[in-house]
Amino acid sequence: MKTISLCMIVKDEEEVLERCLRPVRPFVEEIIIADTGSKDSTKVIAAGYADQVYSFPWNDDFAAARNFAFSKASMDYCMWLDADDVMTQENLEKLKIWKNQEDRADVVMMKYLTGVDEKGRPSLSYYRERLLKNHSGFWWKGKVHEAIPLAGTIQYTDMEVLHQKVKKGDPDRNLRIYENMRKEGGLQEPREWFYYGRELYDHQNYSRALEVLHHFQEMPGAWLENKIESCLQAAACQEALGNETEAMGELVRSFLWSAPRAEICCEIGRLWMKQKQWKNAAAWYQQALRDTRSLQSGAFIREDCRGFLPAIQLCVCYDHMGSRKRAYGYHCLAKKFRPDSEWVLYNDRYFSDTN
Structure with a gap:
């Protein structure tokens, strides 16, 4: 049986730490926690579950x-979680099954659910390296948005981890770190420039974010998936600056690196809808429905962009074009994806009232 060292870093996590540790404790052989300066009862809670604090x-x-934290691990595999991550019993049972399998991949990937809708259904997800063979040269890189360069045999699983925050952290921390890195000449990797641009966008510094994202896109070695994602971010910057034509251009730029992605298509469709160009919008939403990209690409996956969102928007587009039958058909499709959506319920009433 494979053994696991759960390695975590924490700070002021008294509200969520026990929620994370209690379920997972019976499924790992060792828990190692590095506290980076808690002022609350985090270390006391950690001591009740961890082998080393x-x-x-x-x-x-x-x-x-x-x-x-990884350097203190002694088991076959190092696993990481954040304090506000949750593994359900179902996923922990899958972990138990994995531990008893004979195969020994170097890296085990799990889906990371980082966004949910009003009903708790996944809305944003992507695969992350979650279990790494110990003593095999796997080390984290990046002061912020850190990751482990993948190597060896990589296994994708159906295990999931839910990121479930209960409070907001310091909203300026990451940008502050990136700004200090830039001043000290430490911004060198494409990944760092990509996330620096995203932080600038989050702080509404749209013009500077555009400069950084464009610089990132031209950097040798920039990851394709991050390039495509940067087009979405750059388009959002342009739209926030009132440049809708340029926003469309940013989205189309992604076609330099990949066939149209559902997320890109939905944004192009939305911009056409803002101009009441219903036929053009419908063409892009139909393309979004045809996207069958593998979830194992590592990209940020917005679940609704491959189903509910284009269906509900196609209902609107065809209704405006006077094609009631097609509009109703896309309403029914949207209803299959999210029957309890307020938009679906509104359209139920709309079609009922106009029959």
């Missing part, structure tokens, strides 16, 4: 903290 001086470097 360390104090790690925070130095604005997530990779350094995670690597410290």
